[in-house]
Amino acid sequence: MSRDWRRLMIEPNTKIRKALQIMDERASKLLLVCKNQKFKSVLSIGDIQRAILSNRSLEDEINSILRDRIIIASAQDKEEDVRNLMLQHRIETMPIVDEDQNVVDVIFWDQIFSEKKERVDTLHDIPVVIMAGGKGTRLKPITNIIPKPLIPLGEKPVLEWIIDSFNEVGVKNFHLTVNYKQDMIRSYFANQPQRDYSINYFEENKPLGTAGSLHLLKGKLKGTFFVTNCDILIKDDYSEMLKYHKSNGNELTAVSAVKHFKIPYGTLEFGENGVLEKLKEKPEYNFFINAGMYILEPHLLEEIPEDDFFHITTLIERILDRNGKVGIFPVSEGSWMDIGQWDEYNKTSQKLGYPGINL
Template identity: 35%
Template sequence: MVIALILTGGFATRLRPLTLTKPKALLPILDKPLLDWIIEGVKKASIKDVILSVRYLSHLIKSRYGDGSTYNVNIRYLEESKPLGDAGPLRLAFERGEIEGTFLTIYGDVFSDLNLLDLINYHKKKGGIATLALAKVEDPLRYGVVVLDDEGKVKSFIEKPKERPPSNIVNAGVYVFEPEVIKYIPSKYPSKISLHLIPKLLEVGDVYGYVHEGIWSDIGVPIDYRRANYMALKKLYPNGYIDKTAEIGDDVEIINPAFIGKNVIVGRGSKLGPLTVINEAVRIGTSCRIKGSIVMMGTLIDDSVVIGDSIIGEKSFIGKWVRIEDGVVLGDEVVIDDEVFIARNAIILPFKEVTSDVREEGKVVL
């Protein structure tokens, strides 16, 4: 029986300010947390036993998922008392008797429609010590790059190559491991799967790659997080989605694909989309223009606001005639006063009130 170990304990510093108030795995993709999507994928593979490796803001994950009964899986928690890296929880799980046989390991920051059952069956057919799920990307320099032979065996694995990468096939952050891999994980923490474990496995056994051709994105930085939402939107709702409880005013223009969640109110004359996600209980005033953006749950946006290609955290308030340029990220419960201008790529930390223009591009407002 295969068990799924999902790694959710990281600090996710590159996603701040969003991750100052919640772990990365709880950031929403469309209308539900990323971890919900991952658990649903595990369940579709007929896997009932899930271990969540947790540390940073672990109470938020535990309070949402509990014992897993709401999700029709059995969830146990592996609490990290200190940072273990992404390989350390594998060893810890075995030392505590949580895992004995073949197991899945899934990064908690990956959004994908990968069929996990197909991956497991491929692993069993090949008979190797490990199988890596792989994806094709346009910018492989940011990832672990893999070269395969004609049989699907991994010939080389280069973590974030500094020079021209030998392929555009990269580590997708989902693995099937046999239990003997544990003896190749360093006993000293922290340790990394890509730096310490995979290179060693390539020396001692057969490691295979399974190339996934569908949706795949990590959410390591804000632009990746937006991209994951765009992918989900285009795949699941190419013609857009408006929840039946949403109230859409007169003369509102929606350019699809766009996602309008539960109990959203959009004032007359506003224009939304494309590639825009409006989460539950957001209220948008009249004559607003929002495109390419994610507006999280409970945010209030007053009249005549313009927001482009940005992320607005939960329960924020955006005053009248505010203009938010591309690439801005607001943490949760930010207040922006009327007529304020926010320059491109600015970052505003949670609970901050902004009373004057932010003219410097990329400025961090503490």
């Protein structure tokens, strides 16, 4: 085997937070759960997301969230039988287990199938709105010359990365709200004649915040739609995001990335007159941050003021104030990539296999 599947093995007492980190480090959405080298189960990113949505703590052990029924292959199975089993159930990663419950091999989809694993096309009629009108002041001096959406990541600009990630799962209709250096954005995509998607442009005549320009789409969008900033990439299952949004009856769903912080110092908590109450040595904290991608229902466009500066966080607050339903869909820290400032841009560029930019 060219791929070291042993790197995907974890113990059942591993914490959920640590399992997420291992998935990110090893670029795998699935891990093999083994106790003392004996196969116990598999853990997928979907298992973790469902656990988080059920209010499980990231400090819980993965043993408590494992599925009871999973499909595996036996060491005695013929290769053709394993192949047919993977095809039948569309399994990307198949553990091979012997009679003593030892993992003896793992078969990956791309090892035995030349074609890519098909993804269920559930987004063919879902439009995507990309907020591409900002000046990108944190990315100067390059944004003095080109707009932030056209900053290159390898061989194509970040905006094209975003569009391609949605187009791969069937999205054909994109709506770009533009302002700063918009002619360059229009010209770039006008010279991409082979694309199989449409782009509609909506011009804001002044900066309108992270949601103000959505008023330009009133009457244009009749169904559920995605909204994303133009300086983030999220590598996760958009179909699962949409499924969660609809099944929970949310008006708005915000995608949230798990962010882990470790304080490199001991911290002190004290009360009145400076009396020490608690000492913590290098504490660690988990937060769910706003990742900059959302799913909205079309009636929310009526709540966007016309031609006023308006942030999407204000819209969320208004929904909550009237007891509307806002949901959170969690993704791992490594699934969320930012290019909004230079240090994060370089991390994202390197993660995608390209050199960063030294200024």
